[in-house]
Amino acid sequence: MHVVLVLDHAHINGGQAKVALDSALGLSARGHAVTVFAAVGPVDPRLEAAGIRVVCLGQDDIESTKNKLAFAVQAIWNRKASEALADELRRYDPADTLVHVHAFAKSLSPSIGRPIQASGLPCLYTMHEFFLVCPNGGFYDYPAKAICHRTPMSLSCLGTNCDARSYPRKLLRVVRHVGLDHVARLPALFRHVITISELQERVIAPLLPEATVFHRVDNPISVAKAPARSGPPGDFLFVGRISTEKGAPIFAEAARRAGVRPVFVGDGPSAAELKARYPESVMLGWKNAEQVKALMREARALVFPSIWYEGQPLTVYEALAVGCPVIVSDACAGREAVEDGENGFWFRSGDPAALAAHLSRLTDDALADRLSRQAHERYWADPLSVDAHLDRLEEIYERVVREAVGSRRSLAGEQLRRSLPSLHPETPPRALR
Structure with a gap:
């Protein structure tokens, strides 16, 4: 093809x-x-x-x-x-x-x-x-x-x-x-x-x-399988564009209410304002893919507080793949990867108090460890691999092409039928007598 x-x-x-x-x-x-x-x-x-x-x-x-x-x-x-x-x-x-x-x-x-x-x-x-x-x-x-x-x-x-x-x-x-x-x-x-x-x-x-x-068709995730975190859980982590629609201000406020330190990986229009309002925030700027995965592997949880729909946020799946639990807004598609209470938590979109409650819960190291193991095991039971993505694409491509070829043949047959002279059942054409 x-x-x-x-x-x-x-x-x-x-x-x-x-x-x-x-x-x-x-x-x-x-x-x-x-x-x-x-x-x-x-x-x-x-x-x-x-x-x-x-x-x-x-x-x-x-x-x-x-x-x-x-x-x-x-x-x-x-x-x-x-x-x-x-x-x-x-x-x-x-x-x-x-x-x-x-x-x-x-x-x-x-x-x-x-x-x-x-x-x-x-x-x-x-x-x-x-x-x-x-x-x-x-x-x-x-x-x-x-x-x-x-x-x-x-x-x-x-x-x-x-x-x-x-x-x-x-x-x-x-x-x-x-x-x-x-x-x-x-x-x-x-x-x-x-x-x-x-x-x-x-x-x-x-x-x-x-x-x-x-x-x-799920997007493929480029993460090599490796053991989940073995040491003590670290900080709560935000990865991505630091902006209002991504929920960055909600995370900063929730972290303050829960008494935890928020760590931001990325940059964006809200970064300077958040740092000024929440000086306890750690702003690491953009990191390359391997650095981000290393930070996720050591984190207590990824916080994904997006307040718009998103499509299929890859960051959520990458976190789960390295054994990082995810606390996700219930308004975005990232929630589809999270089993509430098993490999992370859902919270009410736009509500810093609801997010703060989950941040407080996850200060419990034993709970964080359990969710980390579950995140890793559940993801690798059915990983979003490149091969799985390509298999699905090929299946769809074949169907689309087959349907198009069938439609062209049907159209050609209909055009041929209309082009032939109408045949009276009792008066066959001369060529057929």
Whole structure:
């Protein structure tokens, strides 16, 4: 099979790109021909080394652009990406090629829908976030610091400034969503949608066409199996972007109430303010993957207090894999990995008092040790391995391609039937007499 992976970035700049590029490498290693089509470089050198064809347009995203106005036009409808993708897809045979879209909202834009539809190639979409159905991509009202339950593109939605930066940027995203829905018609194009959590499917299903077929595929976790922590449990740990929607202020306040020291790994817009308000907080900044795993392995628990939905937060699974219990907000999909009271705890989203109660409970070393062992054993009983991820992808790819081939044959048969002269049962055509 030939798989064309479409995403914004040709290098790992976050969870979306990591999943897409790791799957590209895995699929190539299994003998599939793989093409990566992306807007933003640089290109991950592992792709070329694996013999993977890469088409990278060398464009900007919102972080790298120096011309905000030009990028606004690109974000709404990236004509260059549409034309380049059309040229690329003409190379492939619909009988054995599939287009898998991972990301478009940071640079490629909804314009990719037109060439995918014109190509006739079977396609599917992985819902890493919510841009396919929500203009701001997160069902989160940033100024209100709360999950948004408005119907996307309703009058209530259009009149609400939910953007993290400004209302004009919200309106730009609304214009892009009009193009997504009514010009590119992405929700109808992607009949097959991969989701990464039960919560995610529950949120988006009412907003997509009834004919949409959902497939659950867990993201792979890159953690080597090793023994769980053997020494005394350490600090409570937060890993990620230090921001309001990630619940960082809730953790800092809860830790103060529980009389424990909060440790933050990462950085973000709330970091300086939190350090000023909670000087007892330890701010370690960003660490590399191996350093983060080492910190998790020694921690008493990972605290994941996110107050928005999330998709499938990899940090939660990475913590469990190294034997670190997780205290997780009940509003986010991370709760699906945690059995309350067994390998961690749930707490009421946005409630520092509820979180503080669990932090206090876990100051008991014996309880922390028990949850640590359970976290390690439960994760490795059914690990989210790269092989399991690829097995599931191949199963779905085969189904999508088989369905597309069957549909083309049915259509061809119907067209042939209509093209033949109508046959009267008592008057066979001359050629048949």
